[in-house]
Amino acid sequence: MLEEVLRCLDPRPGETFLDATVGYGGHAEPIAARLGEKGRLIGIDLDSEALSATRKAAKEWPCRTEFEHAGYDEMPDVLDRLGIGKVDGLLADLGVSSPQLDRPERGFSFQGDGPLDMRMDPEGYPTAAEWLAAAEEREIRRALWEFGEEKRAAAIAKALVRERRKRPIDTTGDLTRIVLSCFPDRDRAGRVHPATRTYQALRIVVNHELERLERLLSFLPDRLGPGGRVVILAYHSLEDRLVKRAFQEWSGKSDPVLSRIPIRGEIPGRAIILTPKALRPSPAEVARNPRSRSARLRAAKRTSLA
Ligand SMILES: C[S@@+](CC[C@H](N)C(=O)[O-])C[C@H]1O[C@@H](n2cnc3c(N)ncnc32)[C@H](O)[C@@H]1O
Known part of the structure; x- marks a missing residue:
């Protein structure tokens, strides 16, 4: 769903973006191209193998890049370490990457035989x-x-x-x-x-996936600058439900009081939901890449409300 990701994130020259699950850089590379020479892209991933491949590839990307071996729930620490207060855009493409699934020794797939591992971070838990x-x-x-x-x-x-x-x-x-x-x-x-x-x-x-996602969602609005965009791609309903609920909360839609007081036709909230319904991959994309079939994309834009 690269096109939809780019449309919702709308990366502009000179902006600072965080790819919270950078993997092998399939999304990060076109984002970096749009950020241009004055832009900055931070990539986080738990998978050190993916990170080292992407770090190498990023030498050819036009913007400044920094990569951190961390969980996305450690985002505030990563940004603090890099001296970044808020970002203009954040992408979290949750779940497992194709190289992780395809390699039996990572133990993520029932196709093929390998050690029953399943850790995103081979050095962790x-x-x-x-x-x-x-x-x-x-x-x-x-x-x-x-x-x-x-x-x-x-x-x-x-x-x-x-x-x-x-x-x-x-x-x-x-x-x-x-x-x-x-x-x-x-x-x-x-x-x-x-x-x-x-x-x-x-x-x-x-991988403590749901706890980590809840933590990411809890501090995301504080680290997204006014007008900042966030896109989250979820691959199962449990993750998607958390994202949907968080976006509704940020937008004020789940607040029984705020949601009844429209100001100048707008409902005041910390974010505007850009995808009233989750976007799904087209049949053509599913035919090309069957693993995309469960993807659900949700996007929101930060307002200036603190
Ligand atoms: C679907 S892939 C992302 C693919 C990436 N968008 C690309 O285009 O190459 C998901 C990635 O998230 C990473 N990941 C999973 N849980 C994570 C977490 N809690 N923190 C950081 N990275 C995580 C995985 O290691 C994997 O590389």
């Missing part, structure tokens, strides 16, 4: 295998239900606990096999692989 080895059955069930919206959460949690008594579940092949054993044959032929929701749930747990 326990792997999915370590979490699964230590969690109680009810914790696993809750994670699958809440973060994967998996209807068979109870059966899968039970099977995982039963299997880990026999031997550790430490590869994606083990996990996929155990999850599949909890589904009838007819479900295995569907469009969505039965292990999709379990993988999503474990990834969210291992």
Whole structure:
């Protein structure tokens, strides 16, 4: 959804932008081109491999660039360290990158076999295998239900606990096999692989995805300058719900008092929502890049209200 991202972010020459999930720079590069020589782009990512590739590529980009190995929830510290008060634009393209998904050794995908890792930051917190080895059955069930919206959460949690008594579940092949054993044959032929929701749930747990996103959203309005634009691309409904709610709050729409006092036809708020409904990829984009099919893009623009 590159075109929509650029249209909503509208990067202009000389501005300062933050790409909070810079990855391999697929969005950052065209943003940098629009910021031009006088612009500044800060890229954050938890994945040090992606960062070093992008740092190298950015030598060819026209604007000043700085890259930080950090979580996007550490944005205030990163900006403080760089002496930046507020930015003119922020992009957060949440989730997993294609290179992370495609490499079995990162353990994000049920396609292929590799260590059950799933950490965005290979230097951080326990792997999915370590979490699964230590969690109680009810914790696993809750994670699958809440973060994967998996209807068979109870059966899968039970099977995982039963299997880990026999031997550790430490590869994606083990996990996929155990999850599949909890589904009838007819479900295995569907469009969505039965292990999709379990993988999503474990990834969210291992990387504290929802807590991190909530933290980012909580301080974002303070670090976006007046007129600043924010675009967030979410890939599942749990993330998207948090973004939608935060934008509504900033815009004053969720405030029972403020939302009833229009001033000069405007509802006063800290932001204007640019996407009343989340934008979705076109069928042509989904055909070109099937992984984009779950993307939901929301954008907002900061007002000058403190
Ligand atoms: C969908 S990819 C972004 C791709 C990027 N927009 C591009 O065009 O190459 C998501 C990226 O977010 C990173 N990431 C995930 N959670 C993060 C977090 N809490 N803080 C910083 N980066 C994170 C991942 O490592 C991954 O590189």
